[in-house]
Amino acid sequence: MAPPQPPRGAVVGLGMMGRHHARILQSNPKMRFAGAVDPGGDRFGAVRDGALLYASVDELLSAPGGAPDFAVIAVPTEEHVPTARALAEAGVHVLVEKPLAATVEEARVVIDAVRAAGVHGAVGHVERCNPALRALRERVQDGQIGEVYLVATERVGPFPDRIRDVGVVKDLATHDLDLVRWLGGAPIERVAAQTQHRMGREHEDLVLVTGRLGNGRAFNAMVDWLTPTKVRRTRVLGEGGMLVADTLNADLYFYANAHVPTVGWPEAAARRGVAEGDMTRYALERREPLAVELEAFCALIAGEDGATGGVVSLDEGLETVAVAEAVLESARSGETCAL
Ligand SMILES: NC(=O)c1ccc[n+]([C@@H]2O[C@H](COP(=O)([O-])OP(=O)(O)OC[C@H]3O[C@@H](n4cnc5c(N)ncnc54)[C@H](O)[C@@H]3O)[C@@H](O)[C@H]2O)c1
The missing domain is CATH 3.30.360.10 (Dihydrodipicolinate Reductase; domain 2)
Structure with a gap:
Protein backbone atom coordinates (compact mmCIF):
# COMPACT_ATOMS: atom_id res chain seq x y z
CA MET A 1 0.00 0.00 0.00
CA ALA A 2 1.28 3.49 -0.86
CA PRO A 3 2.17 5.61 2.19
CA PRO A 4 -0.41 8.31 2.98
CA GLN A 5 0.24 11.67 1.35
CA PRO A 6 1.18 14.59 3.62
CA PRO A 7 -1.83 16.80 4.42
CA ARG A 8 -2.66 19.77 2.17
CA GLY A 9 -2.66 23.03 4.04
CA ALA A 10 -3.72 26.55 3.07
CA VAL A 11 -2.98 29.94 4.60
CA VAL A 12 -5.69 32.52 5.05
CA GLY A 13 -4.20 36.00 5.43
CA LEU A 14 -0.85 36.64 3.76
CA GLY A 15 0.42 39.37 6.07
CA MET A 16 3.44 39.48 8.38
CA MET A 17 2.62 36.11 9.89
CA GLY A 18 0.81 34.32 7.07
CA ARG A 19 3.74 34.76 4.67
CA HIS A 20 5.93 32.66 6.99
CA HIS A 21 3.32 29.91 7.20
CA ALA A 22 3.11 30.00 3.38
CA ARG A 23 6.90 29.66 3.10
CA ILE A 24 6.96 26.59 5.33
CA LEU A 25 3.91 24.98 3.70
CA GLN A 26 5.66 25.30 0.32
CA SER A 27 8.98 23.86 1.48
CA ASN A 28 8.41 21.35 4.28
CA PRO A 29 8.11 17.75 3.04
CA LYS A 30 5.69 16.87 5.87
CA MET A 31 2.96 19.01 4.31
CA ARG A 32 1.67 20.11 0.92
CA PHE A 33 0.58 23.59 -0.10
CA ALA A 34 -3.08 23.96 -1.05
CA GLY A 35 -3.06 27.70 -1.65
CA ALA A 36 -3.46 31.03 0.09
CA VAL A 37 -6.27 33.53 0.51
CA ASP A 38 -5.90 37.27 0.82
CA PRO A 39 -8.27 39.84 -0.66
CA GLY A 40 -5.30 42.23 -0.69
CA GLY A 41 -3.23 39.86 -2.84
CA ASP A 42 0.27 38.57 -2.16
CA ARG A 43 2.04 41.76 -1.08
CA PHE A 44 5.13 39.92 0.22
CA GLY A 45 5.51 37.62 -2.81
CA ALA A 46 5.01 34.59 -0.56
CA VAL A 47 3.21 32.30 -3.04
CA ARG A 48 5.33 30.70 -5.76
CA ASP A 49 2.47 29.56 -8.00
CA GLY A 50 0.09 32.47 -8.65
CA ALA A 51 -2.67 30.01 -9.58
CA LEU A 52 -2.85 29.05 -5.89
CA LEU A 53 -3.67 32.56 -4.74
CA TYR A 54 -7.35 33.19 -3.96
CA ALA A 55 -9.32 36.30 -3.04
CA SER A 56 -11.74 34.59 -0.65
CA VAL A 57 -12.22 31.47 1.44
CA ASP A 58 -15.11 30.46 -0.85
CA GLU A 59 -12.75 30.53 -3.85
CA LEU A 60 -10.24 28.37 -1.96
CA LEU A 61 -12.90 25.85 -1.00
CA SER A 62 -14.15 25.47 -4.56
CA ALA A 63 -10.69 25.38 -6.18
CA PRO A 64 -9.98 22.57 -8.70
CA GLY A 65 -7.66 20.73 -6.26
CA GLY A 66 -10.51 20.42 -3.74
CA ALA A 67 -10.78 21.88 -0.24
CA PRO A 68 -7.57 21.74 1.82
CA ASP A 69 -7.20 19.30 4.72
CA PHE A 70 -6.27 22.13 7.05
CA ALA A 71 -5.90 25.90 7.06
CA VAL A 72 -3.80 28.33 9.05
CA ILE A 73 -5.85 31.37 9.98
CA ALA A 74 -3.52 34.37 9.95
CA VAL A 75 -6.02 37.18 9.38
CA PRO A 76 -6.29 40.10 11.84
CA THR A 77 -7.57 38.88 15.22
CA GLU A 78 -11.03 40.45 14.83
CA GLU A 79 -11.49 38.37 11.64
CA HIS A 80 -10.72 35.03 13.31
CA VAL A 81 -14.37 34.12 14.03
CA PRO A 82 -15.92 34.34 10.53
CA THR A 83 -12.84 32.79 8.94
CA ALA A 84 -12.58 29.87 11.38
CA ARG A 85 -16.30 29.24 11.17
CA ALA A 86 -16.39 29.13 7.36
CA LEU A 87 -13.44 26.72 7.20
CA ALA A 88 -14.58 24.43 10.01
CA GLU A 89 -18.08 24.21 8.51
CA ALA A 90 -16.47 23.07 5.26
CA GLY A 91 -14.72 20.24 7.15
CA VAL A 92 -11.26 21.90 7.21
CA HIS A 93 -9.06 21.52 10.33
CA VAL A 94 -8.00 24.93 11.62
CA LEU A 95 -4.82 26.22 13.20
CA VAL A 96 -5.78 29.70 14.41
CA GLU A 97 -3.05 32.26 14.99
CA LYS A 98 -2.82 33.57 18.53
CA PRO A 99 -4.72 35.05 20.24
CA LEU A 100 -7.58 32.65 19.54
CA ALA A 101 -10.00 35.60 19.28
CA ALA A 102 -10.39 39.19 20.38
CA THR A 103 -12.82 38.33 23.22
CA VAL A 104 -13.82 35.32 25.32
CA GLU A 105 -17.22 35.38 23.67
CA GLU A 106 -15.68 35.16 20.20
CA ALA A 107 -13.27 32.45 21.33
CA ARG A 108 -16.28 30.38 22.41
CA VAL A 109 -17.88 30.86 18.99
CA VAL A 110 -14.72 29.46 17.34
CA ILE A 111 -14.65 26.49 19.72
CA ASP A 112 -18.35 25.72 19.18
CA ALA A 113 -17.95 25.88 15.40
CA VAL A 114 -14.95 23.54 15.45
CA ARG A 115 -16.67 21.05 17.78
CA ALA A 116 -19.92 21.10 15.79
CA ALA A 117 -17.98 20.39 12.59
CA GLY A 118 -15.97 17.58 14.19
CA VAL A 119 -12.64 18.94 12.91
CA HIS A 120 -9.39 19.54 14.78
CA GLY A 121 -8.57 23.01 16.04
CA ALA A 122 -5.52 24.51 17.73
CA VAL A 123 -4.04 27.93 18.52
CA GLY A 124 -0.67 29.09 17.25
CA HIS A 125 1.05 30.02 20.50
CA VAL A 126 4.31 29.46 18.69
CA GLU A 127 6.56 30.39 21.62
CA ARG A 128 5.90 26.92 23.02
CA CYS A 129 7.86 25.60 20.04
CA ASN A 130 10.88 27.83 20.69
CA ARG A 287 14.68 24.45 14.61
CA GLU A 288 12.36 27.18 13.39
CA PRO A 289 9.47 27.26 15.90
CA LEU A 290 6.83 27.82 13.22
CA ALA A 291 7.91 24.69 11.33
CA VAL A 292 7.76 22.68 14.58
CA GLU A 293 4.27 24.05 15.25
CA LEU A 294 3.00 23.18 11.75
CA GLU A 295 4.50 19.69 11.89
CA ALA A 296 2.87 19.10 15.27
CA PHE A 297 -0.50 20.18 13.89
CA CYS A 298 -0.09 17.89 10.85
CA ALA A 299 0.74 15.01 13.21
CA LEU A 300 -2.38 15.78 15.24
CA ILE A 301 -4.71 15.68 12.25
CA ALA A 302 -3.02 12.50 11.02
CA GLY A 303 -3.86 10.95 14.41
CA GLU A 304 -0.23 10.18 15.21
CA ASP A 305 0.53 8.97 18.71
CA GLY A 306 1.90 11.59 21.10
CA ALA A 307 1.17 14.29 18.55
CA THR A 308 0.00 16.89 21.05
CA GLY A 309 3.48 18.27 21.99
CA GLY A 310 3.61 21.73 20.43
CA VAL A 311 -0.13 21.85 19.83
CA VAL A 312 -2.03 24.31 22.00
CA SER A 313 -5.69 23.38 22.38
CA LEU A 314 -8.55 25.76 21.70
CA ASP A 315 -9.55 25.53 25.37
CA GLU A 316 -6.09 26.70 26.42
CA GLY A 317 -6.38 29.50 23.86
CA LEU A 318 -9.72 30.52 25.37
CA GLU A 319 -8.22 30.49 28.88
N1 LIG B 1 2.42 33.77 16.53
C1 LIG B 1 3.01 34.95 16.47
O1 LIG B 1 4.10 35.15 16.95
C2 LIG B 1 2.31 36.06 15.73
C3 LIG B 1 3.04 37.16 15.26
C4 LIG B 1 2.37 38.14 14.54
C5 LIG B 1 0.99 38.03 14.34
N2 LIG B 1 0.32 36.96 14.83
C6 LIG B 1 -1.14 36.84 14.64
O2 LIG B 1 -1.39 36.57 13.28
C7 LIG B 1 -2.60 37.23 12.86
C8 LIG B 1 -2.27 38.15 11.69
O3 LIG B 1 -1.35 39.13 12.10
P1 LIG B 1 -0.35 39.83 11.08
O4 LIG B 1 0.62 40.59 11.89
O5 LIG B 1 0.13 38.86 10.09
O6 LIG B 1 -1.35 40.86 10.38
P2 LIG B 1 -1.18 41.58 8.99
O7 LIG B 1 -2.07 42.78 9.05
O8 LIG B 1 0.24 41.76 8.62
O9 LIG B 1 -1.80 40.54 7.95
C9 LIG B 1 -3.13 40.16 7.93
C10 LIG B 1 -3.50 39.83 6.47
O10 LIG B 1 -4.81 39.27 6.45
C11 LIG B 1 -5.48 39.77 5.29
N3 LIG B 1 -6.91 39.66 5.53
C12 LIG B 1 -7.74 40.49 6.22
N4 LIG B 1 -8.99 40.00 6.24
C13 LIG B 1 -8.95 38.82 5.55
C14 LIG B 1 -9.91 37.82 5.25
N5 LIG B 1 -11.17 37.94 5.69
N6 LIG B 1 -9.51 36.76 4.54
C15 LIG B 1 -8.24 36.61 4.12
N7 LIG B 1 -7.28 37.52 4.38
C16 LIG B 1 -7.63 38.60 5.10
C17 LIG B 1 -4.98 41.19 5.13
O11 LIG B 1 -5.12 41.61 3.79
C18 LIG B 1 -3.51 41.03 5.54
O12 LIG B 1 -2.67 40.76 4.43
C19 LIG B 1 -3.13 37.98 14.10
O13 LIG B 1 -4.07 37.19 14.76
C20 LIG B 1 -1.89 38.11 14.97
O14 LIG B 1 -2.20 38.19 16.35
C21 LIG B 1 0.94 35.97 15.50
Whole structure:
Protein backbone atom coordinates (compact mmCIF):
# COMPACT_ATOMS: atom_id res chain seq x y z
CA MET A 1 0.00 0.00 0.00
CA ALA A 2 1.28 3.49 -0.86
CA PRO A 3 2.17 5.61 2.19
CA PRO A 4 -0.41 8.31 2.98
CA GLN A 5 0.24 11.67 1.35
CA PRO A 6 1.18 14.59 3.62
CA PRO A 7 -1.83 16.80 4.42
CA ARG A 8 -2.66 19.77 2.17
CA GLY A 9 -2.66 23.03 4.04
CA ALA A 10 -3.72 26.55 3.07
CA VAL A 11 -2.98 29.94 4.60
CA VAL A 12 -5.69 32.52 5.05
CA GLY A 13 -4.20 36.00 5.43
CA LEU A 14 -0.85 36.64 3.76
CA GLY A 15 0.42 39.37 6.07
CA MET A 16 3.44 39.48 8.38
CA MET A 17 2.62 36.11 9.89
CA GLY A 18 0.81 34.32 7.07
CA ARG A 19 3.74 34.76 4.67
CA HIS A 20 5.93 32.66 6.99
CA HIS A 21 3.32 29.91 7.20
CA ALA A 22 3.11 30.00 3.38
CA ARG A 23 6.90 29.66 3.10
CA ILE A 24 6.96 26.59 5.33
CA LEU A 25 3.91 24.98 3.70
CA GLN A 26 5.66 25.30 0.32
CA SER A 27 8.98 23.86 1.48
CA ASN A 28 8.41 21.35 4.28
CA PRO A 29 8.11 17.75 3.04
CA LYS A 30 5.69 16.87 5.87
CA MET A 31 2.96 19.01 4.31
CA ARG A 32 1.67 20.11 0.92
CA PHE A 33 0.58 23.59 -0.10
CA ALA A 34 -3.08 23.96 -1.05
CA GLY A 35 -3.06 27.70 -1.65
CA ALA A 36 -3.46 31.03 0.09
CA VAL A 37 -6.27 33.53 0.51
CA ASP A 38 -5.90 37.27 0.82
CA PRO A 39 -8.27 39.84 -0.66
CA GLY A 40 -5.30 42.23 -0.69
CA GLY A 41 -3.23 39.86 -2.84
CA ASP A 42 0.27 38.57 -2.16
CA ARG A 43 2.04 41.76 -1.08
CA PHE A 44 5.13 39.92 0.22
CA GLY A 45 5.51 37.62 -2.81
CA ALA A 46 5.01 34.59 -0.56
CA VAL A 47 3.21 32.30 -3.04
CA ARG A 48 5.33 30.70 -5.76
CA ASP A 49 2.47 29.56 -8.00
CA GLY A 50 0.09 32.47 -8.65
CA ALA A 51 -2.67 30.01 -9.58
CA LEU A 52 -2.85 29.05 -5.89
CA LEU A 53 -3.67 32.56 -4.74
CA TYR A 54 -7.35 33.19 -3.96
CA ALA A 55 -9.32 36.30 -3.04
CA SER A 56 -11.74 34.59 -0.65
CA VAL A 57 -12.22 31.47 1.44
CA ASP A 58 -15.11 30.46 -0.85
CA GLU A 59 -12.75 30.53 -3.85
CA LEU A 60 -10.24 28.37 -1.96
CA LEU A 61 -12.90 25.85 -1.00
CA SER A 62 -14.15 25.47 -4.56
CA ALA A 63 -10.69 25.38 -6.18
CA PRO A 64 -9.98 22.57 -8.70
CA GLY A 65 -7.66 20.73 -6.26
CA GLY A 66 -10.51 20.42 -3.74
CA ALA A 67 -10.78 21.88 -0.24
CA PRO A 68 -7.57 21.74 1.82
CA ASP A 69 -7.20 19.30 4.72
CA PHE A 70 -6.27 22.13 7.05
CA ALA A 71 -5.90 25.90 7.06
CA VAL A 72 -3.80 28.33 9.05
CA ILE A 73 -5.85 31.37 9.98
CA ALA A 74 -3.52 34.37 9.95
CA VAL A 75 -6.02 37.18 9.38
CA PRO A 76 -6.29 40.10 11.84
CA THR A 77 -7.57 38.88 15.22
CA GLU A 78 -11.03 40.45 14.83
CA GLU A 79 -11.49 38.37 11.64
CA HIS A 80 -10.72 35.03 13.31
CA VAL A 81 -14.37 34.12 14.03
CA PRO A 82 -15.92 34.34 10.53
CA THR A 83 -12.84 32.79 8.94
CA ALA A 84 -12.58 29.87 11.38
CA ARG A 85 -16.30 29.24 11.17
CA ALA A 86 -16.39 29.13 7.36
CA LEU A 87 -13.44 26.72 7.20
CA ALA A 88 -14.58 24.43 10.01
CA GLU A 89 -18.08 24.21 8.51
CA ALA A 90 -16.47 23.07 5.26
CA GLY A 91 -14.72 20.24 7.15
CA VAL A 92 -11.26 21.90 7.21
CA HIS A 93 -9.06 21.52 10.33
CA VAL A 94 -8.00 24.93 11.62
CA LEU A 95 -4.82 26.22 13.20
CA VAL A 96 -5.78 29.70 14.41
CA GLU A 97 -3.05 32.26 14.99
CA LYS A 98 -2.82 33.57 18.53
CA PRO A 99 -4.72 35.05 20.24
CA LEU A 100 -7.58 32.65 19.54
CA ALA A 101 -10.00 35.60 19.28
CA ALA A 102 -10.39 39.19 20.38
CA THR A 103 -12.82 38.33 23.22
CA VAL A 104 -13.82 35.32 25.32
CA GLU A 105 -17.22 35.38 23.67
CA GLU A 106 -15.68 35.16 20.20
CA ALA A 107 -13.27 32.45 21.33
CA ARG A 108 -16.28 30.38 22.41
CA VAL A 109 -17.88 30.86 18.99
CA VAL A 110 -14.72 29.46 17.34
CA ILE A 111 -14.65 26.49 19.72
CA ASP A 112 -18.35 25.72 19.18
CA ALA A 113 -17.95 25.88 15.40
CA VAL A 114 -14.95 23.54 15.45
CA ARG A 115 -16.67 21.05 17.78
CA ALA A 116 -19.92 21.10 15.79
CA ALA A 117 -17.98 20.39 12.59
CA GLY A 118 -15.97 17.58 14.19
CA VAL A 119 -12.64 18.94 12.91
CA HIS A 120 -9.39 19.54 14.78
CA GLY A 121 -8.57 23.01 16.04
CA ALA A 122 -5.52 24.51 17.73
CA VAL A 123 -4.04 27.93 18.52
CA GLY A 124 -0.67 29.09 17.25
CA HIS A 125 1.05 30.02 20.50
CA VAL A 126 4.31 29.46 18.69
CA GLU A 127 6.56 30.39 21.62
CA ARG A 128 5.90 26.92 23.02
CA CYS A 129 7.86 25.60 20.04
CA ASN A 130 10.88 27.83 20.69
CA PRO A 131 13.85 25.53 21.37
CA ALA A 132 15.08 27.61 24.34
CA LEU A 133 11.68 27.50 26.05
CA ARG A 134 11.18 23.81 25.37
CA ALA A 135 14.57 23.03 26.87
CA LEU A 136 13.87 25.34 29.80
CA ARG A 137 10.59 23.59 30.57
CA GLU A 138 12.18 20.14 30.36
CA ARG A 139 14.88 21.20 32.83
CA VAL A 140 12.31 22.62 35.24
CA GLN A 141 10.28 19.42 35.01
CA ASP A 142 13.42 17.34 35.58
CA GLY A 143 13.92 19.24 38.84
CA GLN A 144 17.09 21.11 37.90
CA ILE A 145 16.12 24.22 39.90
CA GLY A 146 14.00 22.41 42.49
CA GLU A 147 10.96 24.23 43.79
CA VAL A 148 9.92 27.01 41.38
CA TYR A 149 9.30 30.43 42.93
CA LEU A 150 8.69 32.73 39.98
CA VAL A 151 8.14 32.86 36.23
CA ALA A 152 8.98 36.29 34.80
CA THR A 153 8.75 37.42 31.20
CA GLU A 154 9.86 40.49 29.33
CA ARG A 155 8.60 41.17 25.81
CA VAL A 156 9.30 44.73 24.81
CA GLY A 157 10.18 46.51 21.59
CA PRO A 158 9.06 49.04 19.00
CA PHE A 159 5.50 49.24 17.67
CA PRO A 160 4.64 47.14 14.59
CA ASP A 161 2.48 49.68 12.79
CA ARG A 162 0.16 47.08 11.25
CA ILE A 163 -1.70 46.09 14.47
CA ARG A 164 -4.86 48.16 14.71
CA ASP A 165 -7.57 45.90 16.10
CA VAL A 166 -6.24 45.04 19.59
CA GLY A 167 -3.82 46.45 22.16
CA VAL A 168 -0.56 45.10 23.48
CA VAL A 169 -2.33 42.91 26.06
CA LYS A 170 -4.22 40.81 23.54
CA ASP A 171 -1.69 40.99 20.74
CA LEU A 172 1.59 40.45 22.57
CA ALA A 173 1.02 39.67 26.25
CA THR A 174 -1.10 36.64 25.30
CA HIS A 175 2.24 34.98 24.43
CA ASP A 176 3.37 35.58 28.01
CA LEU A 177 0.11 34.62 29.67
CA ASP A 178 0.21 31.31 27.82
CA LEU A 179 3.89 30.74 28.65
CA VAL A 180 3.54 31.54 32.31
CA ARG A 181 0.92 28.86 32.78
CA TRP A 182 2.77 26.34 30.59
CA LEU A 183 6.08 26.86 32.40
CA GLY A 184 4.61 27.43 35.86
CA GLY A 185 2.56 24.25 35.73
CA ALA A 186 -0.87 25.60 36.75
CA PRO A 187 -3.56 27.99 35.51
CA ILE A 188 -3.35 31.67 36.37
CA GLU A 189 -5.46 32.35 39.44
CA ARG A 190 -5.23 36.12 39.92
CA VAL A 191 -3.75 39.17 38.22
CA ALA A 192 -3.00 42.77 39.07
CA ALA A 193 -2.06 44.99 36.15
CA GLN A 194 -1.11 48.49 35.05
CA THR A 195 -1.41 49.71 31.49
CA GLN A 196 -0.35 52.88 29.72
CA HIS A 197 -1.51 54.58 26.52
CA ARG A 198 1.40 56.60 25.22
CA MET A 199 1.01 56.59 21.44
CA GLY A 200 -2.45 58.12 21.19
CA ARG A 201 -4.10 54.92 19.96
CA GLU A 202 -7.39 53.57 21.23
CA HIS A 203 -5.70 50.57 22.86
CA GLU A 204 -2.96 50.28 25.50
CA ASP A 205 0.67 50.05 24.42
CA LEU A 206 2.31 48.99 27.71
CA VAL A 207 1.30 46.52 30.39
CA LEU A 208 2.83 45.29 33.61
CA VAL A 209 1.19 42.25 35.19
CA THR A 210 1.89 40.50 38.45
CA GLY A 211 -0.03 37.47 39.54
CA ARG A 212 -0.27 34.06 41.05
CA LEU A 213 -0.78 30.59 39.63
CA GLY A 214 -3.08 27.94 41.08
CA ASN A 215 -0.06 26.15 42.61
CA GLY A 216 1.00 29.28 44.53
CA ARG A 217 3.86 30.26 42.24
CA ALA A 218 4.27 33.94 41.40
CA PHE A 219 4.63 35.46 37.96
CA ASN A 220 5.10 38.76 36.28
CA ALA A 221 5.11 39.99 32.71
CA MET A 222 6.42 43.25 31.30
CA VAL A 223 5.20 43.88 27.77
CA ASP A 224 5.23 46.98 25.59
CA TRP A 225 5.46 48.55 22.15
CA LEU A 226 7.39 51.58 23.43
CA THR A 227 10.94 50.29 23.86
CA PRO A 228 13.47 51.17 21.15
CA THR A 229 15.08 47.73 21.25
CA LYS A 230 13.52 44.29 21.07
CA VAL A 231 13.82 42.04 24.15
CA ARG A 232 12.25 38.58 24.51
CA ARG A 233 13.28 37.06 27.81
CA THR A 234 11.71 34.47 30.08
CA ARG A 235 13.21 33.46 33.38
CA VAL A 236 12.21 30.82 35.87
CA LEU A 237 13.61 31.21 39.36
CA GLY A 238 13.75 28.37 41.83
CA GLU A 239 15.50 27.18 44.95
CA GLY A 240 18.50 25.89 42.97
CA GLY A 241 19.05 28.85 40.67
CA MET A 242 17.57 30.47 37.59
CA LEU A 243 16.98 29.41 33.98
CA VAL A 244 16.77 32.23 31.44
CA ALA A 245 15.57 31.87 27.85
CA ASP A 246 16.29 34.51 25.24
CA THR A 247 13.76 33.55 22.61
CA LEU A 248 15.02 35.97 19.94
CA ASN A 249 18.26 34.03 19.70
CA ALA A 250 16.87 30.74 21.07
CA ASP A 251 19.50 30.71 23.82
CA LEU A 252 19.12 29.13 27.24
CA TYR A 253 21.24 30.06 30.26
CA PHE A 254 21.47 28.56 33.73
CA TYR A 255 22.64 30.63 36.70
CA ALA A 256 23.36 28.24 39.55
CA ASN A 257 23.29 29.12 43.20
CA ALA A 258 26.78 28.66 44.63
CA HIS A 259 27.29 25.82 47.06
CA VAL A 260 29.83 27.53 49.29
CA PRO A 261 28.80 26.79 52.86
CA THR A 262 29.00 29.29 55.71
CA VAL A 263 29.94 26.89 58.48
CA GLY A 264 28.85 27.30 62.12
CA TRP A 265 27.68 30.87 61.68
CA PRO A 266 23.89 30.77 61.08
CA GLU A 267 23.34 34.56 61.29
CA ALA A 268 25.86 35.13 58.51
CA ALA A 269 24.36 32.33 56.39
CA ALA A 270 20.92 33.90 56.72
CA ARG A 271 22.25 37.37 55.88
CA ARG A 272 24.17 36.26 52.81
CA GLY A 273 21.19 34.45 51.25
CA VAL A 274 21.75 33.06 47.76
CA ALA A 275 25.29 33.24 46.42
CA GLU A 276 26.25 33.60 42.77
CA GLY A 277 27.43 30.33 41.26
CA ASP A 278 28.41 29.18 37.79
CA MET A 279 26.65 30.30 34.62
CA THR A 280 26.15 27.92 31.70
CA ARG A 281 24.85 28.56 28.19
CA TYR A 282 23.54 25.35 26.70
CA ALA A 283 24.17 24.12 23.19
CA LEU A 284 20.70 23.53 21.74
CA GLU A 285 19.39 22.02 18.57
CA ARG A 286 17.61 24.96 16.96
CA ARG A 287 14.68 24.45 14.61
CA GLU A 288 12.36 27.18 13.39
CA PRO A 289 9.47 27.26 15.90
CA LEU A 290 6.83 27.82 13.22
CA ALA A 291 7.91 24.69 11.33
CA VAL A 292 7.76 22.68 14.58
CA GLU A 293 4.27 24.05 15.25
CA LEU A 294 3.00 23.18 11.75
CA GLU A 295 4.50 19.69 11.89
CA ALA A 296 2.87 19.10 15.27
CA PHE A 297 -0.50 20.18 13.89
CA CYS A 298 -0.09 17.89 10.85
CA ALA A 299 0.74 15.01 13.21
CA LEU A 300 -2.38 15.78 15.24
CA ILE A 301 -4.71 15.68 12.25
CA ALA A 302 -3.02 12.50 11.02
CA GLY A 303 -3.86 10.95 14.41
CA GLU A 304 -0.23 10.18 15.21
CA ASP A 305 0.53 8.97 18.71
CA GLY A 306 1.90 11.59 21.10
CA ALA A 307 1.17 14.29 18.55
CA THR A 308 0.00 16.89 21.05
CA GLY A 309 3.48 18.27 21.99
CA GLY A 310 3.61 21.73 20.43
CA VAL A 311 -0.13 21.85 19.83
CA VAL A 312 -2.03 24.31 22.00
CA SER A 313 -5.69 23.38 22.38
CA LEU A 314 -8.55 25.76 21.70
CA ASP A 315 -9.55 25.53 25.37
CA GLU A 316 -6.09 26.70 26.42
CA GLY A 317 -6.38 29.50 23.86
CA LEU A 318 -9.72 30.52 25.37
CA GLU A 319 -8.22 30.49 28.88
CA THR A 320 -5.48 32.86 27.72
CA VAL A 321 -7.99 35.28 26.20
CA ALA A 322 -9.92 35.17 29.52
CA VAL A 323 -6.74 36.02 31.45
CA ALA A 324 -6.03 38.87 29.00
CA GLU A 325 -9.51 40.26 29.70
CA ALA A 326 -8.87 40.00 33.45
CA VAL A 327 -5.60 41.90 32.97
CA LEU A 328 -7.44 44.71 31.17
CA GLU A 329 -10.15 44.74 33.83
CA SER A 330 -7.55 44.94 36.60
CA ALA A 331 -5.82 47.84 34.85
CA ARG A 332 -9.19 49.62 34.44
CA SER A 333 -10.44 49.06 37.97
CA GLY A 334 -7.19 49.20 39.92
CA GLU A 335 -8.24 45.95 41.63
CA THR A 336 -6.68 42.50 41.66
CA CYS A 337 -8.86 40.22 39.50
CA ALA A 338 -9.46 36.55 40.23
CA LEU A 339 -9.98 34.12 37.36
N1 LIG B 1 2.42 33.77 16.53
C1 LIG B 1 3.01 34.95 16.47
O1 LIG B 1 4.10 35.15 16.95
C2 LIG B 1 2.31 36.06 15.73
C3 LIG B 1 3.04 37.16 15.26
C4 LIG B 1 2.37 38.14 14.54
C5 LIG B 1 0.99 38.03 14.34
N2 LIG B 1 0.32 36.96 14.83
C6 LIG B 1 -1.14 36.84 14.64
O2 LIG B 1 -1.39 36.57 13.28
C7 LIG B 1 -2.60 37.23 12.86
C8 LIG B 1 -2.27 38.15 11.69
O3 LIG B 1 -1.35 39.13 12.10
P1 LIG B 1 -0.35 39.83 11.08
O4 LIG B 1 0.62 40.59 11.89
O5 LIG B 1 0.13 38.86 10.09
O6 LIG B 1 -1.35 40.86 10.38
P2 LIG B 1 -1.18 41.58 8.99
O7 LIG B 1 -2.07 42.78 9.05
O8 LIG B 1 0.24 41.76 8.62
O9 LIG B 1 -1.80 40.54 7.95
C9 LIG B 1 -3.13 40.16 7.93
C10 LIG B 1 -3.50 39.83 6.47
O10 LIG B 1 -4.81 39.27 6.45
C11 LIG B 1 -5.48 39.77 5.29
N3 LIG B 1 -6.91 39.66 5.53
C12 LIG B 1 -7.74 40.49 6.22
N4 LIG B 1 -8.99 40.00 6.24
C13 LIG B 1 -8.95 38.82 5.55
C14 LIG B 1 -9.91 37.82 5.25
N5 LIG B 1 -11.17 37.94 5.69
N6 LIG B 1 -9.51 36.76 4.54
C15 LIG B 1 -8.24 36.61 4.12
N7 LIG B 1 -7.28 37.52 4.38
C16 LIG B 1 -7.63 38.60 5.10
C17 LIG B 1 -4.98 41.19 5.13
O11 LIG B 1 -5.12 41.61 3.79
C18 LIG B 1 -3.51 41.03 5.54
O12 LIG B 1 -2.67 40.76 4.43
C19 LIG B 1 -3.13 37.98 14.10
O13 LIG B 1 -4.07 37.19 14.76
C20 LIG B 1 -1.89 38.11 14.97
O14 LIG B 1 -2.20 38.19 16.35
C21 LIG B 1 0.94 35.97 15.50
